[in-house]
Amino acid sequence: MGRKIAVVSGKGGVGKTTITFGLGLSLAKMGKSVCLIDLDIGLNNLDMLFGAQDKIMFDLADCIDGKCRIKQALVRHEKQENLYVLSSSKSDVFTEISELKLNLLLSKLASVFDFVLIDCPAGINRNVYLGLKSSNEALLVVTPHIASISDADKVLSVIKGFDLNFSGVIVNRVRGDMLAKGESLSHKQIAYLLKSEVVGVLPESDQINVQSGNLEYKSINKDEILLAFDMLATNIESGRKQIFDCQKQYRGFLGMIRRNIKRSV
Numbered sequence: 001m002g003r004k005i006a007v008v009s010g011k012g013g014v015g016k017t018t019i020t021f022g023l024g025l026s027l028a029k030m031g032k033s034v035c036l037i038d039l040d041i042g043l044n045n046l047d048m049l050f051g052a053q054d055k056i057m058f059d060l061a062d063c064i065d066g067k068c069r070i071k072q073a074l075v076r077h078e079k080q081e082n083l084y085v086l087s088s089s090k091s092d093v094f095t096e097i098s099e100l101k102l103n104l105l106l107s108k109l110a111s112v113f114d115f116v117l118i119d120c121p122a123g124i125n126r127n128v129y130l131g132l133k134s135s136n137e138a139l140l141v142v143t144p145h146i147a148s149i150s151d152a153d154k155v156l157s158v159i160k161g162f163d164l165n166f167s168g169v170i171v172n173r174v175r176g177d178m179l180a181k182g183e184s185l186s187h188k189q190i191a192y193l194l195k196s197e198v199v200g201v202l203p204e205s206d207q208i209n210v211q212s213g214n215l216e217y218k219s220i221n222k223d224e225i226l227l228a229f230d231m232l233a234t235n236i237e238s239g240r241k242q243i244f245d246c247q248k249q250y251r252g253f254l255g256m257i258r259r260n261i262k263r264s265v
């Protein structure tokens with residue numbers, strides 16, 4: 001049976017969709033079969049990041065309503081053949097998804113895929129509840145800002161009420177230059193504040209902004225964000241505890257120059 005992992009957060013815009021896609025891509029590159037589900041109905045954009053928006057014939061609601069077979073709604077990644085997405089629709093924002101049917105759908109997917117990653121909406125609402133209820137694990141995404149961590153703490157207490165494993169916290173959009181100057185919270189401080197393990201750290205990356213909406217898979221292959229995603233995927237897959245070093249390029253004499261350039265641009 002595959003692992004069903006809900007990706008949740010307190011604040012919106014902290015990177016859940018980006019992480020669902022990036023983590024899925026890295027797991028798929030490791031040879032795992034991966035299905036991504038967009039449960040952020042209405043504000044869905046996983047299909048866009050995936051590059052699937054023009055290929056969608058059926059969506060999550062169609063699957064749940066029995067209007068199509070699951071495999072008719074799955075879109076395969078153009079380059080990574082073991083990576084699929086099941087999109088949701090902007091127009092289904094007011095449709096109530098049946099808990100039982102979603103549970104059944106995700107269980108069927110988990111019997112076929114090694115990983116089912118569920119991109120949830122932000123905060124605490126019915127679809128987050130559904131996502132957590134239908135998963136066996138949860139990942140909590142934060143950025144190194146107090147407001148994000150404070151909201152994440154509230155979601156964490158909700159997660160604890162569910163019968164699932166909490167897989168840990170992912171700290172996204174970490175600025176190595178600010179960390180090096182002591183101007184940003186470190187992942188250790190965040191782990192302390194949330195009394196939880198940090199399973200991955202992802203740097204702030206200019207590439208993601210440039211690529212979003214039109215992800216050129218090959219062109220970002222060497223970007224440090226991909227290395228960080230690979231590290232995160234290895235941790236999730238094998239339980240290892242390696243943390244991407246966002247400060248590396250900002251240490252030493254050259255690092256000081258980079259820090260100052262970064263500050264002035």
Ligand SMILES: Nc1ncnc2c1ncn2[C@@H]1O[C@H](COP(=O)(O)OP(=O)(O)O)[C@@H](O)[C@H]1O
Pocket residue numbers: 009011012013014015016017018019122172173174202203204205206208209212
């Ligand atoms: N590590 C990162 N570096 C730079 N931009 C990022 C990073 N992670 C996410 N973003 C950007 O932040 C915005 C929100 O990300 P998204 O994944 O949609 O958040 P959420 O799903 O939590 O609402 C997007 O424009 C995305 O490109």
Ligand SMILES: [Mg+2]
Pocket residue numbers: 016017018040045119
């Ligand atoms: Mg999102």
